[in-house]
Amino acid sequence: MARLLHKLSARKVETLNAKGRYGDGGGLYLRIADGGRRSWVFRYLRPASGGHTELGLGPAAGKSRDGLSLAHAREKAEEARMLLRRGIDPAVERKAKDPASTTFGAFADAFLESIKSGFKGKNTHADWKRDLEVRCASIRSKTLQDITTTDVLAVLSPIWLIIPRTARETRSRIERVLSAAKAKGLRSGENPALWRGNLKELLPKAPKSKRHHKAAPYKDVPGIVAALRTKHSGADTAVNLAAEYIMLTAVRTGEARFMRAREINFENKLWTIPAERLKTEDHPEGRPHEVPLCARAVAILRAVMPKGLDSDAYVFAGQWSKDHTKPLGMNAVLHALQKVYPDMTTHGCRSSFRDWAGDETHFPREIAEMALAHKIGDEVEQAYRRGTALKKRRELMEAWGRYVEGESNVVALATAS
Structure with a gap:
């Protein structure tokens, strides 16, 4: 009571x-x-x-x-x-508002409490807490105003080349905490955790770790698609069509999952992916990516998009989203693929396409890379190629579509469950 x-x-x-x-x-x-x-x-x-x-x-x-x-x-x-x-300790919040004595640790704890309700991943809060308490142990007792770039370097340097991903996340979190402190009037001046024009010039370039995604040999792709269609004819689930569409277009899963109706131009058989949904380190910054659609890709879109679908609606809707206001689940496509081909990942579909384009066609390497939304050359070369690449990429994607339709391979597929 x-x-x-x-x-x-x-x-x-x-x-x-x-x-x-x-x-x-x-x-x-x-x-x-x-x-x-x-x-x-x-x-x-x-x-x-x-x-x-x-x-x-x-x-x-x-x-x-x-x-x-x-x-x-x-x-x-x-x-x-x-x-x-709101889950905020009033005593911690009061201490965080005292600019003269507020330490990084006290403010960081209060800040984390204030933003944790917006976290989606189940481990996100624990990751933040670990970085702000363990990785930042050396600066927790320092007042916000006294923290310098040298202090941030002392946190990052020991881990920068050993665990680069964790180091990058820690830097980003320190920057956000100090930005929030400045917004509350608890510190002034440049943020010592800024990357560009600051830490970028002082830390060594960390090697990028290459992740190899499981991919099917391209000779198996027509059989995989045939199996997806068989499953769809029996269960009539949009996820099997989504998996086939991703294979036909060689896009990343997230780019297809979050595709909205307004992005499709049926007249020109073209799908335009907004720049903000692309992987920025691979694609020219700030530029959308145009995906030419083969006949089967267009047919899939017409099959999954109800008549009169709102322009903001998701094309591939979640299982229980009849009004298309929610997209397919993150792992739905992966599970659909692995039910017919266990050694397959959604990203591996892109590798299958790239291997086929290099081994079986005479299309230039640059066209295949651009079809995957990868950067090619410098800005001058990118601007030069922009005018002619779409036509050549359309020819490439139509050839890929015909190959996928071939169903000429023999491959042992997993038993549908």
Whole structure:
């Protein structure tokens, strides 16, 4: 049962003088100490540890002294309760707002509490906590204003070449914490964790780790597609068509999962992927990617898109999203592929296409790479090729579509379940 609020009255607060603690409800207390010293305190359970603690709200007004009135104390108590409802410790939040003494550790903890509700991954909060507590141990006791680029380098240098991905994430999180501190007026000047024009010039270039995705030999692809169609004819699930569409277009799974109806131009048989959905380190920055569609790819789109579909709707809808307001699940396509070919990944479809283009066609390497939305040459070369590449890429994708339709290979496929 909820605790009663407003048990005290202004008159009672003025007349109380015996030593003790008097509750107003909801964690607010009037405390009278030796010598008649009067103060307001807020008692609560700390979100992190679950232990009881008290937060001083200030001196309490009485007959003969200035201080917080009952109404003002109730306002402060309600502010603290609002923070607790968001999972924020009021004491930590107060300390974080003191620019003179706020440490990186105290502010980082409060900041993490304030943003954790927006995390989607189940391990994201734990990863942030590890980086801000363990990786940043050497700067946690430093005040926000005193942290320099040298301090950030001391955190990153020992791990930069050993665990580069973790190091990059740690740098990004330090930068975000310090940016938030500046936004709250707790520090000024340049952010010492900035990458461009700062740490980029001071840290060695970390080697990129190459991940090899399982791919099917391209001779097996027609059989895989045939098996997907057989499964679809029996179950009529859009995920099998999505898997086939991804193989036909050689795109990344996320680019197809989040495809919206407005991106399709049926008249020109063209799909335009917005720049923000592309992998930026591979594709020319800020430029959309045009995907020519073969006849079968167009037929798949017409099959999965209901008549009158809203332009903002997802083309490949999630299993329970009849109105196409939610996309296919992240692993749905992967599972569909592996049911017919266990040693296959969605990214491996791109490798199968690239191997086929290099081994079985006379299309230039640059055209095959551009079909995969990879950067080719410098900006001048990219601009020069932009005018003619679409026509050649259309020829390449139509040839790939015809090859996939061939069904001429013999391959042992997993038994459909």
